[in-house]
Amino acid sequence: MQQNSENKNQIDWINLIAEQEKIGLSQKEFCVQKDLVLSQFVYYRCRLKNKDKIIQAHQSTFKPVKIISKETSSVSGDIRLSLPNGFQCSFPCSLDATKIKRLVEVLLSF
Template structure:
């Protein structure tokens, strides 16, 4: 099973549990699923859903050195980065601020 197939498999299992009305321990016991494995995938899928996507930023090379790019992050932070930064540097900053 590929990683994508595992991912989809566990999305289906977690969805089935939520729709079943059973508690997680009851569902796991009834379907012969390891309780710890269920929680591992629940946490893993939740983290995947919460990940932020970094989009490529294209900057004009002719812009003055003192100009900035303002980024508003979902957590409420406002970041002002100099346009002189490379794309790799911007991505590093954004990852650090998540």
């Protein structure tokens, strides 16, 4: 339940930051108008912008890979992944490519 509360709080801050940028008020003016604590607004804005930059940096480093299967095999194997941060994991090769990409993005964000 705490995770849902944290996600809701994060979404609320994302929406507030987007609104402030859209209407063009200074951070201070916006916080006064919305009855927000300026230091909290600045903290979440910085935190969320940095998190977004990290995710974008990792996304830009993905390179496309073509897998050419010469023959069909009934043997299923695992894909082993070693990340630069030392984390290693393996998962079934039958896993959808978009799920693998999302998994790697999440792992690299830590």
